[in-house]
Every structure is written in structure tokens, then in C-alpha cells.
Amino acid sequence: MRTMNKRKETIKTAEHDTECIRQAEIMPLNSWEWLHITIEVTAKTAFLFILPQYNISVPTADSETVHYHYGPKDLVTILFYIFITIILHAVVQEYILDKISKRLHLSKVKHSKFNESGQLVVFHFTSVIWCFYVVVTEGYLTNPRSLWEDYPHVHLPFQVKFFYLCQLAYWLHALPELYFQKVRKEEIPRQLQYICLYLVHIAGAYLLNLSRLGLILLLLQYSTEFLFHTARLFYFADENNEKLFSAWAAVFGVTRLFILTLAVLAIGFGLARMENQAFDPEKGNFNTLFCRLCVLLLVCAAQAWLMWRFIHSQLRHWREYWNEQSAKRRVPATPRLPARLIKRESGYHENGVVKAENGTSPRTKKLKSP
Template sequence: VTAKTAFLFILPQYNVSVPTAEGYLTNPRSLWEDYPHVYLSFQVKFFYLCQLAYWLHALPELYFQKVRKEEIPRQLQYICLYLAHIAGAYLLNLSRLGLVLLLLQYSTEFLFYTARLFYFADENNEKLFNAWAAVFGVTRLCTLTLAVLAIGFGLARVENQAFDPEKGNFNTLLCRLLVLLLLCAAQAWLMWRFIHSQLRHWREYWNEQNAKRRVPAVPRLPARLTKRESGYHENGVVKAENGTSPRTKKLKSP
């Protein structure tokens, strides 16, 4: 967990510097122009190699960290999703688009882990979680918009539209549809899990608040017994203060 947290804190800074230096953020057309993007600069190739190395090492790490069995399926889904997107962008020569999409994703992850750190310091501090929830939805929308813009419209207008694996060209209608379908399915799955998690969190929160508002019933006190002079009446019998029946005095004979 510590290595992953450090990785997600350092990575966004490097992830911002690479697309900025390459000009992908200032010129969106560069995401699909001159496709296929076979020749990569050193920093882009190094970035992808670091990504693949990290997520591949996360697989055996599940065993060495002794992760609970019920957590393993969720972690495997998370790791495989990253590996599929990173390897797919690298092998299909969509490295420019992959860089920008990873920047969006890691920015959201960075905000989430920052919110967790503040929550561990103060359990009442949940404002960053609300900000993360809003950013998460916006990130899904931006990812879909950018993918449709680059793959659905940008690559569709490129002159070279032929399936040629030797030259790294996969710009065909079928390939574009498959990539868009996988991206849309992944974003929909992430959004569904997010909504399910938020609903469960809100349900637990309201149940906790309702439990706090409940006032325990005050037990009824037994009715006080009526005292009279040296004793009191109970069931029609006069008893002394110590609970015994008073003895009748015997008259002495003259």
C-alpha cells in the first residue's frame, strides 16, 4: 500500500511533464495526426515501460502482501484493467492518446489517496471525498469524449486507413469500433462500481445517523407506597417501616 501510494503521488507529476513537453495538451490534433505513432521519444517509451513494469509487479505482490481472499478478485480486476489499457495503447500505437487518458485517471487517483490521508488524520474531514466524487464523474465523461474525438473522428479522417501490422497501422473501421467499445465498457463498469459504492456509503451513513437519533426508552419507576405514621399500607395490610406487620399490644389483666 505504501509503494502504491508513493507511486500515485509521484506519477501524476511525471505524467503531466511528458505530454506537456511533447505538446499533446496544447495541440489536441497531435493525438491522431501522423498515425501510426511508431517512433516514440525516450521519455514516452520510458514512461510506458515503467507503467507496464509496475502493474506487472503488482500481480505477485498480492501474494507477498498476504491480501485477504475476498479482496483478491477486486484487486485483480483493477490491475488487469490498467494492464489492458496501457498495453493496448502501446501495441496499437495509440501512445499519445494513452498518455492523456492516463493523466486524467491518475489525477483522479491522486485526489482519492490525498482524501484518504486527510481522513486518517481527521475522521470528520470528508470534504475531499466529495470533491473526488465530483472529479471522478467528470473524468469518466472527459475520457469518453476524448476517445470518441480522437478515435471516432480524428483517425477516421486520416488518409492511411489500412490494416498493416508490420508498419503498426491498425486504423480500420473494425479496430476503431472495437477500441471504442472496450473503452466505453470500461468507463461504464467503473461508473457502475462507483455509484454502487456511493449508495452503500450513503446508506450506512444514514443508518448510523438514525441510530444516533434514537432516544432510549426511560424505564417506568415503581409507584411509591403510601406511608402513614409508623407504617404503610400494602395490599390492605398495615406494615411497619421495616416491612413487618406491627404486633398488636396485649392488655395486661388487672
């Protein structure tokens, strides 16, 4: 009987162990199934944040290529990259700019300008390389007619659309950074001016399907801004180093001329000769006389405003320089006083008494009595 009971107990324990093993095998399978389901569900929403939306397959001579157009879902993608840009901004500030500024021992005013220029140098350098790569690979430099031919440019390549989304995300992230960086109240209006200026031009080129022209203009503008902020960084490191400012001043005027020329050539002449001149927002066509005049007026007004600020700042710097030079000339030179000749009696002094050369004291002259 005892042996039978032992056999039953061993059979029960074996069955229990096998059930535990089966459950242990089933649990990972169930967890993987749940994980697979959640990944499938969250992947759709994750792609909405990470990747550009509204993709379309466009047939070509060899095969099909994927292009994109814009829509309301782009706001979600821009929001995601705003948070990414804020994180990258904090990394550059903490690990690069703060370490350099501690060595320079700058004042509060120069410290805030140093941080501003340091962030913009990193951004403009990255944007110039990225924009130049996009322009070269898409063939916009080798074929200037592509800036206005086949308008409207509704279907964008992946790299073009992603570039515009990242640009909008960066300049939108600059608005809350004014609070995070504790920018002085005197500097906020100036920074808001150029932030809004960039947002209007980039969003206008993106929404009006002038993305090709916008890329060329951004490449020119970012190259000039990179040179300017680099010159500021070198000036903060050594105040005597102003050679880069002279180079920037020469490049600045040439850049304004190129931007105005390209805008007038592409919009005023190129789009004006296109056959398809009708206002059709559904097809993305804004090639009308009124729209062209508004775009040209905006570009010309922005360039004129930048040029006026540049001339005003240059005149102010020259005035300060000449005032310093004239102040130095007005200061009279202190005349040198001639050295007084001190007559010394012959011999040498010893205990306050003049001794002759042979050691005897000289005879005093007798005064005749009157």
C-alpha cells in the same frame, strides 16, 4: 673470489627485483585490459536491460533526433524495471508506511487498505508529475490534433517510450506483490481487476501506436486515483475527515466524461477522417473500422463499469448513513424523574434524636385512651 660471488649475487637479486617490478607493472595492465574487455561485453547486455531498444535516427529540419519503436527486446527492459520497482516498493513500505501505521494503531483490515493506498499515492503522484511533464514538453496539450494526426505514431521519443515501459513494469510487479504483501483472499479479486484493467489499457495504447492519446487518458485517470487514495489516508488518520471524499466524488464523474469525450473525438472522428485506413501490422497501422470499434467499445465498457461501481458504492454509503440517522431518531429519550421532596422535622438530629432549635427535645403528643 668472495667479492666476485657477492657481485654476482647482487646482480641476480637486482635482476629478480626488476622482473618483479615489471610483473607488478604488467599485472595491472592485464587486469585493466580484462576489465575493459568484460565491460565491453557486459555493457551491451547491460544496455539491453537498462535503456530502451530499437532506436532510429529521424532527420529533422535542424538536425537528427533519436526516436524509438517497440519490439520483443522491450520485455527484457520491463523485467529489469520490475525488480527495480519491487525494491522501491519495499523501501516505501519499510521506511514510510510502516512507521506511520504504527502510530495510528489500525486494525488488520484498515492496515492492509492503508498500505495499498499509501503505495498508490506515491505511484500516482510520481506518474501524474512525470506524465504532465511529458505531455507539456511534447506539445500534446497545446495541439489536440496531434493525438490523431500523422497516425501511426510508430516513432516515439525517449521519454514517451521509457514512461510506458515503467508503467508496464509497475503494474506487472503488482501481481507478485499480492503474495509478498500477504493480501487477504477477499481483497485479491478486487485488486486483480484494476491491475488487469490498467495492463490492458496501457499495453493496448503502446502496441496499437495510440501512445499520445494514452498519455492524456492516463493523466486524467491518475489524477482522480491520487485524490481518492489521499482521501483514504486522511480518513484512516481521522474518521471524521470525509471532505476529500466529497471532492473526489465530484471529480470522478467529470473525469469519466472527459475520458469518453477524448476517446470518441480522437478515435471515432479523428482517425476515421484519416486517409491512411488500412490494416498493416508491419507499419504499425491499425486504423480500420473494426479496430476503432473494438478500442471504443473497450474504453466505453471500462468507464461504464467504473461508473457503475462508483454509483453502487455511493448508494451503499448513503443507505448506511440514513440507517444510522433513523436509528438515532427511533431511540426514545429517557424521561427525567422529578426530585422527591423530603419533609424534614424542624430542628436538627443528634444521636438519632430530633432536637429543637433551643436544644431541648420536643414533647411527644399524648395519645388519648379510647
